[in-house]
Structures are given as C-alpha cells and as structure tokens.
Amino acid sequence: MQIATLIERVSAHNGWNMALTGITIVFGCLVILALVISRIHKILDLLDNRDKIHLKIRKFFMGREKEKQVASLLTPALELEASRYRRLSPFLGETFSLKGLIRFAESRGITNPPPEKTIRQLLEVGLLKKDVRNLFTWSESPIK
Amino acid sequence: MEDLFFQFLSNTGFALVDYRQIIMLCVGIIFIYLGIAKHYEPLLLVPIGFGILMGNIPVVHGMGLSIYEEGSVLSYLYFGVTKGIYPPLIFMGIGAMTDFSTMLARPSLMLLGAAAQAGIFITFLGALVLGFSPGEAASIGIIGGADGPTAIFLTSKLAPKLIGPIAIAAYSYMALVPVIQPPIMKFLTTRKERLIKMREPRKVSKKERIIFPILGLILSCLLAPAALPLLGMLFLGNLLKEATVTERLAETARNTVIDTVTILLGITVGASTQGDIFITKESIGIFVLGALSFAVATACGLLFAKGMNLFLKDKINPLIGAAGVSAVPDSARVVHTVAQQEDPTNYLLMHAMAPNISGVIGSAIGAGVLWSFLS
Numbered sequence: 001m002q003i004a005t006l007i008e009r010v011s012a013h014n015g016w017n018m019a020l021t022g023i024t025i026v027f028g029c030l031v032i033l034a035l036v037i038s039r040i041h042k043i044l045d046l047l048d049n050r051d052k053i054h055l056k057i058r059k060f061f062m063g064r065e066k067e068k069q070v071a072s073l074l075t076p077a078l079e080l081e082a083s084r085y086r087r088l089s090p091f092l093g094e095t096f097s098l099k100g101l102i103r104f105a106e107s108r109g110i111t112n113p114p115p116e117k118t119i120r121q122l123l124e125v126g127l128l129k130k131d132v133r134n135l136f137t138w139s140e141s142p143i144k
Numbered sequence: 145m146e147d148l149f150f151q152f153l154s155n156t157g158f159a160l161v162d163y164r165q166i167i168m169l170c171v172g173i174i175f176i177y178l179g180i181a182k183h184y185e186p187l188l189l190v191p192i193g194f195g196i197l198m199g200n201i202p203v204v205h206g207m208g209l210s211i212y213e214e215g216s217v218l219s220y221l222y223f224g225v226t227k228g229i230y231p232p233l234i235f236m237g238i239g240a241m242t243d244f245s246t247m248l249a250r251p252s253l254m255l256l257g258a259a260a261q262a263g264i265f266i267t268f269l270g271a272l273v274l275g276f277s278p279g280e281a282a283s284i285g286i287i288g289g290a291d292g293p294t295a296i297f298l299t300s301k302l303a304p305k306l307i308g309p310i311a312i313a314a315y316s317y318m319a320l321v322p323v324i325q326p327p328i329m330k331f332l333t334t335r336k337e338r339l340i341k342m343r344e345p346r347k348v349s350k351k352e353r354i355i356f357p358i359l360g361l362i363l364s365c366l367l368a369p370a371a372l373p374l375l376g377m378l379f380l381g382n383l384l385k386e387a388t389v390t391e392r393l394a395e396t397a398r399n400t401v402i403d404t405v406t407i408l409l410g411i412t413v414g415a416s417t418q419g420d421i422f423i424t425k426e427s428i429g430i431f432v433l434g435a436l437s438f439a440v441a442t443a444c445g446l447l448f449a450k451g452m453n454l455f456l457k458d459k460i461n462p463l464i465g466a467a468g469v470s471a472v473p474d475s476a477r478v479v480h481t482v483a484q485q486e487d488p489t490n491y492l493l494m495h496a497m498a499p500n501i502s503g504v505i506g507s508a509i510g511a512g513v514l515w516s517f518l519s
Binding site for chain 2: 007015016018020022023025026028030033037038041
C-alpha cells in the first residue's frame with residue numbers, strides 16, 4: 001500500500017516519462033555525437049587525398065567506358081576468329097611476334113578476313129596483350 | 145553611555161549567535177581544513193569554506209549585510225549565481241583547459257559518459273518519491289552529474305531556494321571523489337578486469353580538434369537546445385584553445401576568468417548557507433540523495449563498461465566507466481590511481497579522460513533536458 005503511494009507520487013508528476021525520455025535523449029545525443037566525430041578524421045582524410053580519389057574515380061569510370069566499347073566490339077564473329085587464332089598458339093609458343101602470327105595464319109589459310117584486320121581488332125578488345133619484351137600473348141578475358 | 149554600550153553588545157555576533165550558525169561555522173572550518181590540509185579540491189573548498197564563515201557571522205537584519213538582504217554587497221555578487229551567470233563562464237574556462245583528443249580518438253568511450261548520467265534520472269525519481277517537487281527533484285538529481293556549475297545552473301532555474309545545499313552537496317561530493325568512488329569501483333569489478341591494459345589512442349590532428357567544438361555545438365544544441373548556455377560556452381572555450389590564433393583569449397578564459405568566477409561563486413555559495421536557512425530536514429535529504437546519486441552514477445558507468453566488454457574485441461578497462469561522472473579531471477585521476485594500485489605499469493589517465501569529458505557534455509545535456517521539461 002505504502003509502496004503504491006510512493007509510486008503514485010512519481011506518476012503524479014509524470015516522473016517515469018520524464019526520467020525515461022531524459023535518459024534516452026542524453027544517450028541518443030551522445031551516441032549521435034560519437035558517431036559523427038568518429039567520421040571526422042575519415043572525412044578529413046578524404047579531403048586531404050582528394051586528388052588521388054579523383055584520379056581513382058576517373059580511372060574507374062574510364063574503365064567502365066572502355067568495357068562498354070569492348071563489349072560493342074567483341075562480336076560473335078570476332079570471338080570465332082579469336083578461337084581460330086588461339087588454336088595456333090601450340091605452334092607459336094606462349095609468346096610470339098605479330099609478324100610471326102600473321103605469317104603463320106596465312107600459311108594455314110586464314111586469310112579471310114585478312115589477319116592484319118583481325119589482329120588489330122583482337123588488340124583493341126584486349127584479347128591479345130603486349131608483354132615487356134614487345135612480344136604478344138593471349139589474354140584470358142578481354143580488356144583487363 | 146551605558147545604554148549605548150549595552151546596545152552595542154546586543155548587536156554583536158556573540159549576542160545574536162544561534163546554534164545552527166555555530167554548526168555551520170564548524171562546517172566552514174572543516175571545508176577549509178579539507179582544502180588546505182587534505183588537498184581535496186582546495187580551489188573550491190577554501191573559498192566555499194570561507195564563504196560559509198562569512199555567511200554565518202550573525203548580523204542584525206536590516207543593516208544590508210546578509211546575502212539574502214536586498215542591496216547588500218553579497219547579494220549583488222550572489223546575482224551571478226541566482227541568474228545562472230557564473231556556471232557558463234566556468235564552462236568556458238573548462239573548455240579552454242580541456243584537451244578533447246582522447247575522446248576524439250575513441251568516440252565509443254563517450255557512451256560511458258552517457259551511461260553515468262542515468263544516476264541523475266534515477267535520483268530524480270528517488271527525490272520525487274521522497275516528496276520533493278519536480279523542480280527540486282531535478283536539481284537534486286543533477287548532483288549525480290558531479291558537476292558543480294551544472295548543478296548550480298539548473299537549481300538557479302528550477303529551485304532557487306535550494307542553491308545553497310545543492311551547491312554545497314555537489315562540490316563536497318566532487319571534492320570527495322577520491323573517497324567515494326574507489327570502494328564502488330573495487331566492489332563492482334574483478335581484479336582481472338582492473339588489470340586490463342588498453343591500447344594507445346590514435347593521434348588526433350589539429351584540424352579534427354578545431355572542427356570538433358563547432359560540430360559539437362551545432363549537433364548537441366540542435367538536439368537539446370536548453371543545454372546552449374553551458375555547452376555553448378564550453379565549446380567556445382575549447383575552440384579558443386584549439387584555434388591557437390586566439391591563444392590570448394584562451395589564456396584569459398582558463399586563468400583569469402575561471403579563477404575570478406570560482407572565487408565569486410565559492411564565496412557566495414558558501415555565504416548562502418546561513419544556518420537558519422541551511423540546516424533543515426530538506427538539506428539533509430539533499431545530502432543523502434546527492435550521495436546516492438553520485439554512487440548510482442559511478443555504478444552505472446562501471447556496469448555499462450562491463451557490458452560493452454561483452455561485445456568488444458579490444459577490451460576496455462571497466463574502471464574508466466567510473467570517470468563517466470563529470471568531476472573533471474578528478475574522477476579520471478581516481479581511475480588511474482585505482483588501476484595503478486593493481487598494476488603500476490597500467491596508465492589509464494588518458495583513456496579515462498574520454499568518458500570524463502563526455503560526462504561533462506552529458507550532464508549539461510541532462511540539465512538542459514530537465515530544464516526544458518520543467519520550465
């Protein structure tokens with residue numbers, strides 16, 4: 001009975017709600033402040049390195065653009081041609097010169113379309129790659 | 145001539161003295177003793193103790209000498225307390241003294257400062273149960289924030305007649321941090337927990353330290369606008385310090401301003417404790433609830449730190465939760481001392497400063513919230 005009276009005293013002044021709301025606001029306020037200040041140094045890092053980030057973003061979008069171009073160039077016909085040329089690699093080795101590839105293709109009767117044209121297209125889509133010794137090698141996937 | 149002599153005698157303090165004033169004179173002497181001999185917050189306890197002596201010298205009413213008499217010199221000085229002018233100025237000084245780096249380095253520790261503020265609201269409920277009015281209950285609860293200026297500020301707004309006992313209770317408990325907190329800390333933590341070493345905080349850049357007071361003011365005062373007078377001045381002081389181009393102003397805020405205001409605040413708060421007004425059942429209730437509030441706040445911070453450890457990979461020493469009550473930097477020092485008693489190579493002072501400072505912000509927000517609820 002007495003406890004009920006004491007609890008009523010708190011309820012009469014809306015004490016429970018005030019206490020609960022109060023602690024929630026204090027806690028919420030400090031949590032938000034903590035979250036925001038935990039981001040400050042990251043935002044400052046971004047601002048300090050904005051040139052590098054700008055470059056990365058540019059590279060990323062340029063890459064995407066190139067992928068799109070490659071996708072439009074990499075027609076089924078070209079893929080078929082690529083598979084025909086890939087079959088020559090056991091005879092040419094892992095790396096080869098472009099001259100050697102053209103000559104070998106012509107000797108095998110691959111002349112239509114002309115090897116120069118096909119090889120140029122394969123270079124554009126990135127299926128053929130140049131290495132450090134100025135020799136060429138096949139790439140697993142286009143562009144990269 | 146004889147009549148004049150007897151009239152003079154009847155006007156002396158010896159003739160007018162009351163037993164309650166004698167008790168308060170003893171309290172004043174104890175405060176001065178604790179400040180000077182025991183080094184318990186001497187900058188606060190010495191002026192307050194002396195103020196208690198000044199306020200309890202019996203005087204004839206009507207001569208304009210008492211702090212409660214209109215037009216007296218002390219009543220003018222007391223104006224800064226009753227109108228809540230001194231606390232924001234002290235906050236500016238605290239801001240100009242405080243380095244927020246450790247808090248910026250590990251903001252998650254701010255939660256400990258938030259948890260410790262639960263003591264304010266639990267005591268608020270306790271005071272309501274004991275029959276105090278909501279304004280009085282809020283002013284008593286804020287003692288748990290262990291922040292003298294905040295307690296005075298809120299009391300001046302919600303329960304001006306209790307400023308004396310509440311200010312004395314708040315500052316007494318702040319001074320007694322090294323006595324009150326260690327037993328609670330040891331009771332609620334295991335030895336293994338007290339031995340936890342925390343990793344070094346990361347280095348905080350100058351830019352971060354400059355941005356924080358601006359961002360802190362905007363965010364916290366948008367969320368709790370009533371905290372503006374206290375937090376506004378706290379963040380202003382800190383910006384003056386961190387900007388470095390305003391070093392002269394920061395120097396003034398952390399030395400001249402805060403020292404002047406502390407003297408005025410101490411003297412007037414002390415003088416407001418006149419025995420006949422101060423020694424009441426209400427005051428005793430305030431002291432008991434104030435101690436309870438302080439203990440609950442300390443316990444909440446500690447328990448929350450233990451709770452955080454359940455989810456953290458990189459464990460924190462739960463002792464630093466006790467620094468969530470404001471009392472800058474005393475409670476952080478106490479945390480450090482208790483940790484060093486277990487392991488002299490464990491340095492917790494820097495880590496404990498983070499919840500300690502966030503406790504200052506939290507108690508100011510708490511005061512603002514209660515003020516907005518009850519004004």
